Amino acid sequence: MDWMNMTEQQISETLSSFGAPSFRTKQVMEWLKRGVRPADMSNLPKSLREQMASIPFGGASIFQKYVSQRDGTIKYLFSLEDGNIVEGVLMRYSYGNTVCLSTQIGCKMGCKFCASTLEGCIRNLTPGEMLSFLAEIERDEPSEDDKKRTVTNIVLMGSGEPLDNYDNVVTFLKRVTSPDGPHISPRNISVSTCGIVPKIYQFIDDAPHVTLSISLHAHNDETRSALMPINKVYSIDKLIEAAHTYADRTGRRVVFEYALIGETNDSHKDALLLAKKLKGIMCHVNLIPLNPVKERGLKGVSREHAYEFCNWLNNEHISATVRREMGTDIDGACGQLRRRVLNDLSR
Numbered sequence: 001m002d003w004m005n006m007t008e009q010q011i012s013e014t015l016s017s018f019g020a021p022s023f024r025t026k027q028v029m030e031w032l033k034r035g036v037r038p039a040d041m042s043n044l045p046k047s048l049r050e051q052m053a054s055i056p057f058g059g060a061s062i063f064q065k066y067v068s069q070r071d072g073t074i075k076y077l078f079s080l081e082d083g084n085i086v087e088g089v090l091m092r093y094s095y096g097n098t099v100c101l102s103t104q105i106g107c108k109m110g111c112k113f114c115a116s117t118l119e120g121c122i123r124n125l126t127p128g129e130m131l132s133f134l135a136e137i138e139r140d141e142p143s144e145d146d147k148k149r150t151v152t153n154i155v156l157m158g159s160g161e162p163l164d165n166y167d168n169v170v171t172f173l174k175r176v177t178s179p180d181g182p183h184i185s186p187r188n189i190s191v192s193t194c195g196i197v198p199k200i201y202q203f204i205d206d207a208p209h210v211t212l213s214i215s216l217h218a219h220n221d222e223t224r225s226a227l228m229p230i231n232k233v234y235s236i237d238k239l240i241e242a243a244h245t246y247a248d249r250t251g252r253r254v255v256f257e258y259a260l261i262g263e264t265n266d267s268h269k270d271a272l273l274l275a276k277k278l279k280g281i282m283c284h285v286n287l288i289p290l291n292p293v294k295e296r297g298l299k300g301v302s303r304e305h306a307y308e309f310c311n312w313l314n315n316e317h318i319s320a321t322v323r324r325e326m327g328t329d330i331d332g333a334c335g336q337l338r339r340r341v342l343n344d345l346s347r
């Protein structure tokens with residue numbers, strides 16, 4: 001066990017085994033909530049801090065940082081205590097700041113367009129590590145207004161498949177939304193999945209107030225299975241049925257992510273068939289012009305074409321928008337920065 005992943009009771013028991021009085025628990029929890037390591041917990045006696053340092057901290061540190069000159073987006077590489085590194089991003093919008101966090105180191109889902117999955121999944125991230133990414137970003141980029149937080153929104157869209165690390169992600173969501181923790185509104189949190197259908201049903205009960213984002217990327221099994229191996233396990237109709245149930249049971253609009261891939265899923269006919277599949281579901285389609293990954297050999301589309309595809313959907317009364325491009329000068333698609341840096345380090 002490490003500090004960032006202990007429950008209040010475990011913290012209290014550990015501190016009492018060090019001979020510390022019970023009021024220390026609250027102090028330590030306050031620090032941990034902000035991702036502060038024992039050595040820097042300035043209101044604790046030095047001897048206690050030294051005792052605490054005998055247990056791993058379990059959090060992340062900022063390893064590298066890249067700031068976009070175009071829009072202020074910041075891409076972080078975090079290092080973890082076992083030496084792994086993983087990405088996170090801070091994006092600035094007019095309504096607030098969004099962080100994009102990873103849930104696994106690598107990914108085992110094997111999507112054909114994605115850089116994060118090229119070397120498989122190394123391990124799951126712990127709830128404490130995910131909380132620590134948030135705390136590190138807030139410490140690195142404090143809000144100019146003291147009373148406000150830097151981060152208002154979270155998307156679990158970095159590397160990894162959140163529903164393949166189900167328990168840790170649900171624990172993270174509970175802690176990050178808790179009034180005793182960062183207290184981010186679940187309505188401001190999106191969880192993106194490639195479509196692990198049974199876990200989507202479980203998620204209805206475990207996290208009903210977040211936004212579920214489903215990476216669809218195709219309107220039929222043939223194309224989807226070619227792009228996303230998970231579709232061979234759970235067909236597109238089963239996935240859409242789960243999304244429909246999620247929307248009906250939670251009252252929350254489901255977001256479908258659709259990466260536009262040249263000559264693969266981007267024709268007028270594709271738009272019409274996609275609209276037909278989604279009819280009657282409370283949903284929104286987020287169109288993403290594919291960010292071509294060097295190793296993958298799939299084509300992107302122009303932004304003009306993405307807007308055209310968007311109009312085709314809108315004409316069929318499907319709510320859709322083209323995702324804004326952020327930080328295009330500091331990296332490419334998700335997982336690319338980590339790969340580039342790992343390659344550079346191993347040279």
Ligand code: SAH
Pocket residue numbers: 111113114115156157158159160161162192193194195213214215257259288289290291292293333334
């Ligand atoms: N595993 C989760 C979340 C991580 S990926 C999921 O599949 O949803 C976050 C989003 O980025 C997903 O919609 C994914 O399909 C998309 N994505 C991955 N690589 C991409 C690329 N090269 N271009 C555009 N979108 C990409």
